[in-house]
Amino acid sequence: MEVINSFFSNIKDKLTNPFFGTLILVLVLHHWELWYAVINFDSDCTLDDKLIFIKNYSSNNLTLKAFIWDILQSILYMFLGYLIVVATRSLVLWVEFWLMPYITGKIINKNVVRKSEYDNVVNEREQYFDQYEEQRKNVRVFSKTIDEQTEQIKQKDKDLLIQSETISNKIRDLDLTKQKLEKSQKDNEDNVAIKKQLQSSLDQLKKNYNFKLEKLEKYEHLFFDEENEKFYLSQENFPPEVNKKVNELKDENKWLTFLTLGRFFESGGSLGGEVLTEMIKKGLAYERDSHENFTPLGRIIWRYRKVFGAEI
Numbered sequence: 001m002e003v004i005n006s007f008f009s010n011i012k013d014k015l016t017n018p019f020f021g022t023l024i025l026v027l028v029l030h031h032w033e034l035w036y037a038v039i040n041f042d043s044d045c046t047l048d049d050k051l052i053f054i055k056n057y058s059s060n061n062l063t064l065k066a067f068i069w070d071i072l073q074s075i076l077y078m079f080l081g082y083l084i085v086v087a088t089r090s091l092v093l094w095v096e097f098w099l100m101p102y103i104t105g106k107i108i109n110k111n112v113v114r115k116s117e118y119d120n121v122v123n124e125r126e127q128y129f130d131q132y133e134e135q136r137k138n139v140r141v142f143s144k145t146i147d148e149q150t151e152q153i154k155q156k157d158k159d160l161l162i163q164s165e166t167i168s169n170k171i172r173d174l175d176l177t178k179q180k181l182e183k184s185q186k187d188n189e190d191n192v193a194i195k196k197q198l199q200s201s202l203d204q205l206k207k208n209y210n211f212k213l214e215k216l217e218k219y220e221h222l223f224f225d226e227e228n229e230k231f232y233l234s235q236e237n238f239p240p241e242v243n244k245k246v247n248e249l250k251d252e253n254k255w256l257t258f259l260t261l262g263r264f265f266e267s268g269g270s271l272g273g274e275v276l277t278e279m280i281k282k283g284l285a286y287e288r289d290s291h292e293n294f295t296p297l298g299r300i301i302w303r304y305r306k307v308f309g310a311e312i
Contacts, residue, residue, distance in 0.1 A: 022081070023074040030070060223300050232304055242300055245284070246308045249301075254278065261285060262302040265293060 028035060097116065223232070231237055235246075249255045261279050264271040276292060279285035284298035294302055301308065 018078050018081070019074065022078045023071065026070050026074045026077065030066075223303065232307060235307055238300075238304070238307075242297065245282070245297060246301055249282070254282070258284060258298075258301070259305065262294070262298075262305070265302075 101116070235243060246255075249258050257275055257278060261271065261275050261284075263269075264275075276285060276287060279298065280287060283295060284301065285292060285294055
């Protein structure tokens, strides 16, 4: 049973094959007498007659040349069949996808569009939507990257501000230190200059002091030595400055005031402040700290007050 099924299955495969099916059909049509003689069962035809007919037909018609010609015809018919299939299929497609939509578009409402156009629009919309989603995704990624970079920039700006402030403080401290150093150097230079100036002034004062000391010694020898006192027994022997100051005191009625101050310096007691002030203005007395005394001119006038007419 399996052998029979396999045989018929093989026959079916061969028949469904385009070439073998065409070849079998050509052989059947070209040699129909042979196939008719095989299946003919007329009463006037015996088996011997059939065999003789088949033998004669096969020897005359079933040759190699005839078989090759049948194969070529089968190939030609198969090719023509494919051409017919392609042509009919093309015609069907043309009618279905061009003619019918064209007629439909002319007859039916303008709102009706071809399915191909609709599919194209749908595909285009889907492509745009996919591109839009992709762009949105890229924008989100890009926005996230920008936000991260912005945060990094802000942090770097903050760090930069802190560093700038630190540098500014350091520079300010350095400037202050430099200013203090320059001021200290300038103060040192000023102190050195002042020291030199003070030393120079001190030297000059020493010279002046020595000079005045010499003059004072000469002055004291001149007016206060016993051997010179006899010379100043007359008012005319005094220098003009001394006589002028005495006359000024007498003219201004300050002579008694001068004598009062002299008695105070010599014996002590009480004295009004205006007396000392007036004599200081006249250049006859001085006040230094808590010490008061006559000037050299005042000492001369006080020493020789009797000569100038003072009562004892």
